[in-house]
Amino acid sequence: MLDQDTAQRFANIALGHVRQEFPNHIMHVFEGVEDGVRPSSLHPVFYGSFDWHSCVHGYWMLARLLRLHPDMPAAASIRQLFDDMLVPDKIASECAYFDRPSARGYERPYGWGWLLKLAAELIDHETPAWSEALAPLTERIKARFQAFLPLATYPVRVGTHYNTAFALRLAADYASSSDDADLLTLLQTTASRWYGADRDCTAWGEPSGDEFLSSSLMEAECMRRLMPSDAFEPWFSNFMPSLGIAELDHLMQPASVSDRSDGKIAHLDGLNLSRAWCFAALANALPEPDLRRRLMQQAASTHLEAGLTHVAGDYMGEHWLASFAVLALTT
Structure with missing residues (x-):
């Protein structure tokens, strides 16, 4: 709340x-002295x-x-x-x-x-x-999506600004709020084309040193938002079958941040907040008494607590972290 x-x-x-x-x-690309x-x-x-x-x-x-x-x-x-x-x-x-x-x-x-x-x-x-x-x-931005997505053969899976799952997830909220069925269909077909066949994710390499998004959780949250609800749980079970097993312990623990005055390292505070958002949303998509639901609710709480402590204090994080806190707390 x-x-x-x-x-x-x-x-x-x-x-x-x-x-x-x-x-x-x-x-900025400078086109001339003007x-x-x-x-x-x-x-x-x-x-x-x-x-x-x-x-x-x-x-x-x-x-x-x-x-x-x-x-x-x-x-x-x-x-x-x-x-x-x-x-x-x-x-x-x-x-x-x-x-x-x-x-x-x-x-x-x-x-x-x-x-x-x-x-x-x-x-x-x-x-x-x-x-x-x-x-x-x-x-104009909607037109950018419509022109770019059909050309994008592959998704971008990094945990920073170029992550395509995050962009699709946010754009889906606009497509739904504006009743733009054509845009929503494009987002859905793109997500299915990019991520629909993904299996056996171990979140290897997460977290990296400067990411503010979890590549694996963000993909799952994108699919939760864009897939029919009855199709999501089977996809998620195939995508992350090791959830709750030691193989994914590293994903369930908040990232450690060593220097909040370093803009890249400070990204990891955002990772804790965006993970909290994803864990909570994914947990709510699973039925009771699914054990994964409880595990992800616990992980959401732990990550949220870790992230909220550091929303303010240094401008390298302060200029953006509160937005991610609000994502975690309200959506």
């Missing part, structure tokens, strides 16, 4: 960084939070917290932020960036997934103008 005090604390964290322009990590050199000149909405995708999911988290706790003290500041930033002219500039030929693969697929997750959250939110303003960028 995400109580109002926790929501307020997370909101304050995000409000403190979504308009903090520096430090900033930007992956290109702007400040992040805010390239991205007038999503320029804060150290990088574009973190700013996008900071906005998602604020929208989610506002929906859940519309009377919390931070609510007025969130509304003012959205009124100021989610406006047509600023979104038009964000769209113009994605229209650049050199931006074809910009933020693919992680930022794409988060933008659609934000769009899903804003559908039927308290102020329709926010969703309406974002719509042109939403349509």
